[in-house]
Amino acid sequence: MSSAETATAAASDARTERRAKRIAKHLTSFAQQHGGSADAVVEYVGTAATRIVVVGADGAWGDQVAPTYAVGRRAVAIAGLTLHDDFEGELGLKVKTGPYEWKRMAGIQLGG
Template sequence: MSAETATAAAPDARTERRAKRIAKNLTSFAREHGGGDAVVEYVGSVATRIVVVGADGAWGDQVAPSYAVGRRAAELAGLTLHDDFEGELGLKVKTGPYEWKRMAGIQI
């Protein structure tokens, strides 16, 4: 592997620092909920959302400043990364009264 390839694959120092800060929160969540799966999604041109689903069905999210930071944070936290939020991952999510009340309040 050439030096250029190694440099391109490795995150830069700023990305790594940001990812480590976010990974602390993700790691804490995963520890409290028996592990976790994650999906990293673009929110827009300036942010990325990391959706985490715990083994117990609890879920949460964290916003990262870029896709690279979000993906790296999920990797550092030891989460299982998924390409999309479909199928088995979606079935793991447990919703409570709060979510149902919010969804019921949205009328088309």
């Protein structure tokens, strides 16, 4: 690898780390507001984004978008969240939904 390629790779790694740290602040704040810990799943949204679904200890949930899968996984690691491979089983059972979510889901099913 040439020195120019090495410099480009180092700049890319630094950019990834900065983005991950910025997102991790939001994830850490969410966890602190919802019981002190949280679980997360990193999912591909498409070629230009990744979604981090976060479930707090109290069952509250939210999401954060990251520019890449690597940034999403790194942000979860920096925030100290428990990373899951998928959103099934025990993690799904932790989620508490309210009237808003039920109304939205019903509206989608009914074509609203």
